[in-house]
Amino acid sequence: MTADTTTLDASAPRLEVDALIDDPHTRIVVCCGSGGVGKTTTAAALGVRAAERGRRVVVLTIDPARRLAQSMGISELDNVPRQVKDVDESAGGELHAMMLDMKRTFDEIVEGHADAERSRAILENPFYQSLSAGFAGTQEYMAMEKLGQLRANDEWDLIIVDTPPSRSALDFLDAPKRLGSFLDGKFIRVLMAPAKVGGRAGMKFLNVGMSMMTGTLSKLMGGQLLRDVQTFVAAMDTMFGGFRTRADATYRLLQAPGTAFLVVAAPERDALREAAYFVERLAAEQMPLAGLVLNRVHGSGASQLSAERALAAAEALTDQRAEDTHADGADTADTRTASAAPAENNLEADGIVDLDAGKAGPRTAGGLSPAAAEHETPTSASAAQLAAGLLRLHAERMQVLARERRTRDRFTALHPEVPVTEVAALPGDVHDLAGLRAIGDRLAQNRTDTED
Amino acid sequence: MSRLHVVSGKGGTGKTTVAAALALALATEGRRTLLVEVEGRQGIAQLFETEALPYEERKIAVAPASDGAALRAAAGNGSGGEAPRGGGRRGGGEVHALAIDAERALLDYLQMFYKLGSAGRALKKLGAIDFATTIAPGLRDVLLTGKACEAVRRKDKNGRFVYDAVVMDAPPTGRITRFLNVNDEVAGLAKIGPIHNQAQAVMRVLKSPETAVHLVTLLEEMPVQETADGVAELRAAGIPVGGIVINMTRPALLDNGDLDIAARGARAGVAKALSQAGLGGARRGGLADRLIDPLLEQAREHAERVELERAEYAELTAIGLPTYELELLPEGVDLAGLYHLARDLRKQGPI
Missing domain, CATH: 1.10.287 (Helix Hairpins)
Structure with a gap:
């Protein structure tokens, strides 16, 4: 087990996860990254670990896998944190978790800012209903709003936030500003013309322009939609200041020293490209970056054996086997070993694909087992065949390893200052607390043991 | 056969790659396809190794002839906007690409239908265009799908379709039904007027057999779950589902x-x-x-x-849609890899 080949280069500082989550000054951890890299699982695993190490934690998830949500007891959407059972609380910590309900979060803001009559008018407005159910950005905005609420409650000493699966992972930073700029914008005032602007004599000319504009809008949107929008805007008028203030406060909260951003990525080109972009963007926004979590990294306990040597050895064994079986007059093993060659070559040869075989089970191509399994006692031939299979598998693993390292090195070359922790790949998906604990261990261990 | 192919899938499953491969695969025998991007990520430009796409349809690739000769010709010239026409042979078609920009689409639309030259600019100055394309519920999506449907229906002087097929690199599975169905919602919100009419026209295309939504997945639990959910949602909304593309498959070396x-x-x-x-x-x-x-x-x-993977595969086949498989390219997808995937798709029959 050559530890040096599977651990990080000295050039990338290590991200000490336990130090981060144990530090009482860390109050908010934001997990961000592109889709499909394991943000939600990372957030949940950090939550379990921090709670079991003695902190009162709440995890805000956006869109967890169903089974993960069920295992944490948050599968129903009620927009309040629920205590997660079966977490070891002996260190004095607790874990709460919730799934974001963006419409309800929006409704609650309205209800909190307007009297009963006015808020009912807003909630019943068709334009509002559509807006709150999900225009591009509502989810991002509401996630940040909920974070602000949780922080204001001061009931937890650590808040871990998962970010929405945005088209660009950065949308959640922009959404509050975008909404804010709209609410402050001239367009709102046009919509409310002439009531707002018309009173002043000096604005007469402008007002003519504006009513022309509303005329145009009416022509485009249809009179009824424009009226819905105008009613909505008028009803929301008193709340706009509040929205703006809250958006600004949340933005400042993200910049505060108690906040730590974790950029989550998989060791793949696109995910790391997005991660690099995120690192730069966070720096530009003066948001505190704690480090990069590199998920699903592969290792090998036999990394002393290179892919090339493993393949050469496998080939030697296969040749030997082919000779043996040829002498026996048997041909089954021969065709099987041939099918273990890259499928591409077969396709190139004749350009015909047996569709039915492909659909019946993609996993059977190249499988060595049926022939091998027939042997009750392993013969030297089947042992050789098995050894060849193991070597091919190892070669594939070493190629994956090399590729992942190259991708990671490209990132560290661009951002040598960013601390990194690598999380060894698990063969399956995680959907229970035990699995989350295992991920937590891997997050904190930083792969000091090379046994995956 | 469908002419609008909408490609969706969970984040990280490679839907942009599959959409591009599909656009290439459909561009055989002189056919012309349009590959459309709606999320402003310039994923297509990166994939085809060309500079960022403007809001303008342009040819980005010559599809391979069946013998692969044109493939080499095109792959050798991946950087420029003008790819060679496969050495004059009839075997290959053309892939055009367009990155739809909602704001530009709205201004075009206003110009086209209302001749709102200066009023359009004034609207923009006021932030109305911003409002329409980023804040107003659904309008952005209506514009994006509307532009794609326009390309599907566009005909040349001789009355032939300009594009034999349009392939859209669409938002992820979690949002796809809402994205495509938003016209229904907008048509309900704006009960009369041009927006209403436009939304309804788009919906007619999207719910017709002319459209097929394909979902890209990996043989992993979450993407498969999302695929199953997505298919159910699309069916419930009356939007035709095409096939399931299982991406990045790996051979089983041992058992x-x-x-x-x-x-x-x-x-x-x-x-x-x-x-x-x-x-x-x-x-x-x-x-x-x-x-x-x-x-x-x-x-x-x-x-x-x-x-x-076997269990996930069984779950996918239980959905009862045609499945297509694309193997994992260990070195990532470059231009040559893309052509390789296109060939694999084509071999698996009509999609």
Whole structure:
């Protein structure tokens, strides 16, 4: 087990996860990254670990896998944190978790800012209903709003936030500003013309322009939609200041020293490209970056054996086997070993694909087992065949390893200052607390043991 | 046969790659396809190794002829906007690309239908265009799908369709039904007027057999779950679902049967075999012997993964849609890889 080949280069500082989550000054951890890299699982695993190490934690998830949500007891959407059972609380910590309900979060803001009559008018407005159910950005905005609420409650000493699966992972930073700029914008005032602007004599000319504009809008949107929008805007008028203030406060909260951003990525080109972009963007926004979590990294306990040597050895064994079986007059093993060659070559040869075989089970191509399994006692031939299979598998693993390292090195070359922790790949998906604990261990261990 | 192919899938499953491969695969025998991007990520430009796409349809690739000759010609000239026409042969078609920008689409639309030249600019100055394309519920999506539908229906002077097929690199599965169905909602919100009419026209295309939504997945739990959910949602909304593309498949190199053998005491035999293959001594503690435990551990992980993949595969086939498989390209997808995937798709029959 050559530890040096599977651990990080000295050039990338290590991200000490336990130090981060144990530090009482860390109050908010934001997990961000592109889709499909394991943000939600990372957030949940950090939550379990921090709670079991003695902190009162709440995890805000956006869109967890169903089974993960069920295992944490948050599968129903009620927009309040629920205590997660079966977490070891002996260190004095607790874990709460919730799934974001963006419409309800929006409704609650309205209800909190307007009297009963006015808020009912807003909630019943068709334009509002559509807006709150999900225009591009509502989810991002509401996630940040909920974070602000949780922080204001001061009931937890650590808040871990998962970010929405945005088209660009950065949308959640922009959404509050975008909404804010709209609410402050001239367009709102046009919509409310002439009531707002018309009173002043000096604005007469402008007002003519504006009513022309509303005329145009009416022509485009249809009179009824424009009226819905105008009613909505008028009803929301008193709340706009509040929205703006809250958006600004949340933005400042993200910049505060108690906040730590974790950029989550998989060791793949696109995910790391997005991660690099995120690192730069966070720096530009003066948001505190704690480090990069590199998920699903592969290792090998036999990394002393290179892919090339493993393949050469496998080939030697296969040749030997082919000779043996040829002498026996048997041909089954021969065709099987041939099918273990890259499928591409077969396709190139004749350009015909047996569709039915492909659909019946993609996993059977190249499988060595049926022939091998027939042997009750392993013969030297089947042992050789098995050894060849193991070597091919190892070669594939070493190629994956090399590729992942190259991708990671490209990132560290661009951002040598960013601390990194690598999380060894698990063969399956995680959907229970035990699995989350295992991920937590891997997050904190930083792969000091090379046994995956 | 469908002419609008909408490609969706969970984040990280490679939907942009699959959409591009599909656009290439459909561009055979002189056919012309349009590959459309709606999320402003410039993923298509990156994939085709060209500069960022403007809001303008342009030819980005010549599809391979069946013998692959045009493939080499096109792959050799991936950087420029003008690819060669496959050396004049009839075998290949053309792929055009367009990155739809909602704001520009709205201004175009206003110009086209209302001749709102200066009023459009004034609206923009006021932030109305911003409002329409980023804040107003659904309007952005209406504009994006509307532009794609316009390309589907566009005809040339002779009354022939300008594009034989339009392939859209669409938002992820979690949002796709809402994205496509938003016209219904907008048509309900704006009960009269041009927006209402436009939304309804788009919906007619999207719900017709002219459209097919394809979902890209991996053989992993979450993407498969999202695929199943997505298919159910699309069906409920009355939007035609096409096929499921299983991306990044990997061959099974070893199986549980092999592990059984290992468990039944093949250890010594395997060590001997490794040793024979020149990997050191087979005796206990020898170099070959020391390889066995880690190699078997890797085999166990592999078998576990294969087992999981089988289960996910079974779940996918239970959905009852045609499936297509694309193998994992170990070195990532470059231009040559893209053509390779397109060829694989084409071999698997009409999509």
